Amino acid sequence: MGRMLEDHWYIACPSRKLKRQPLALEIFGRKLALFRDEGGRPAALEDCCPHRNASLSGGRVVHGRLACPYHGWEFGGEGRLLRVPYAPEQPPACRVKHYPCVEQDGYVWVCPGDGELTAAPMVFPHLNLPGWTSFRMETLFHATVEACLENFLDCPHATHVHRYWFRTPTARPVKAVVRTLEDGAVTEYFQEPREKSLVWSLLSPGKTVSMKHTDRYLAPATSRVDYSFDDGRAYSITSSCTPVDDRHTRVFTVISFRRGWLGPLVRLFFHPLSRIIINQDVRMLNQAQENIEARGGPDFLALEQDVLFRPIMEWRRALRGEGEPPQADREWQVELKL
Structure with a gap:
């Protein structure tokens, strides 16, 4: 088959639920933190900061970056550490696992697996059609x-x-x-x-x-x-x-x-x-x-x-x-x- 159950699109939440603050959710038993990046696009990261393992979903979004509630480390939509607020030098090379994430039909979709996705999520029939x-x-x-x-x-x-x-x-x-x-x-x-x-x-x-x-x-x-x-x-x-x-x-x-x-x-x-x-x-x-x-x-x-x-x-x-x-x-x- 080449693809397991996890290697498919699943709805994480309705688009309207993902606003200015991060959102915690669980798919296949994996804890995720969702937020919107600086372009307003949805992003999904593993809900664990690599610094002291705090839950990123308990933090806040700062200029499109997800800031950890413990020490304020800031991560971009692809999981890369972009800023450590108390360290003046360039942050170390560090990433949080990120998951493919798209917005379609009024929902935020996430692929919680590790396989490659080539197709878009399935389309809900009849939405926004006349009559x-x-x-x-x-x-x-x-x-x-x-x-x-x-x-x-x-x-x-x-x-x-x-x-x-x-x-x-x-x-x-x-x-x-x-x-x-x-x-x-x-x-x-x-x-x-x-x-x-x-x-x-x-x-x-x-x-x-x-x-x-x-x-x-x-x-x-x-x-x-x-x-x-x-x-x-x-x-x-x-x-x-x-x-x-x-x-x-x-x-x-x-x-x-x-x-x-x-x-x-x-x-x-x-x-x-x-x-x-x-x-x-x-x-x-x-x-x-x-x-x-x-x-x-x-x-x-x-x-x-x-x-x-x-x-x-x-x-x-x-x-x-x-x-x-x-x-x-x-x-x-x-x-x-x-």
């Missing part, structure tokens, strides 16, 4: 990235965790067609029921209008759910997962929908409704993770109806160097009841 309305959410899960991804792309759980909110059991047969891709996998659902729930009653144009629903996993850590209707309405939910450590994941979600001039009005109820639904997932995954930790590790029994569980796990194992990713363009069908 589309978007809003964002940030959620901390006590769960692994794999657990979050599988949850976001798992239809059956919605009939129980989100009962009456997003989906209610009808026991109707639904066909799912799964296809592996060069960068993940996608599932399309057919004859899917859409009634007896608050979301469908508010957002669906009715059973007489045909609907297309796809769930997609994009390696290494992104889920995308799309609903589109023949009358032009559409909804898209994209979640990018950033591992804090091996038990916690910070999820950055962008929800976009096409409702024309009604978009801002729809957002007034859709945004708080989405927060209620994702908090239901937070509680469920937190409970599951507590059981996993109490049992000493995961012990999953997966069915073929858990349609994207296997591609997600195979991709994640491959990116850890534990095998090959799924072969692209494989396709199979699964029948389940929703």
Whole structure:
């Protein structure tokens, strides 16, 4: 493969959170200090001063340099020591480890690995497009990235965790067609029921209008759910997962929908409704993770109806160097009841 899980772009924070002061965060268990350099560009350094090992994130930004709170040593965006305020001579050759850092789609992205990056971060679909309305959410899960991804792309759980909110059991047969891709996998659902729930009653144009629903996993850590209707309405939910450590994941979600001039009005109820639904997932995954930790590790029994569980796990194992990713363009069908 040549690239491990760490050698990819992950969202560190929304752009609006990185202001004049440094920001402390953790990705893959690595403590980072983020700040804006003299050009206003985001920079990410290891959160440890080489002088006496103080946390750089506790310092301040001076003329685009990150100053240590202990003795004031100042570091540039690439980690080089630029000034020691109490030493008149040129500072010694010294660097703090720095990580690739870019700003895109209103987020600051960091690559916490050591591999070379050639591609830009993935693009959130539909942002700032005419006729589309978007809003964002940030959620901390006590769960692994794999657990979050599988949850976001798992239809059956919605009939129980989100009962009456997003989906209610009808026991109707639904066909799912799964296809592996060069960068993940996608599932399309057919004859899917859409009634007896608050979301469908508010957002669906009715059973007489045909609907297309796809769930997609994009390696290494992104889920995308799309609903589109023949009358032009559409909804898209994209979640990018950033591992804090091996038990916690910070999820950055962008929800976009096409409702024309009604978009801002729809957002007034859709945004708080989405927060209620994702908090239901937070509680469920937190409970599951507590059981996993109490049992000493995961012990999953997966069915073929858990349609994207296997591609997600195979991709994640491959990116850890534990095998090959799924072969692209494989396709199979699964029948389940929703």
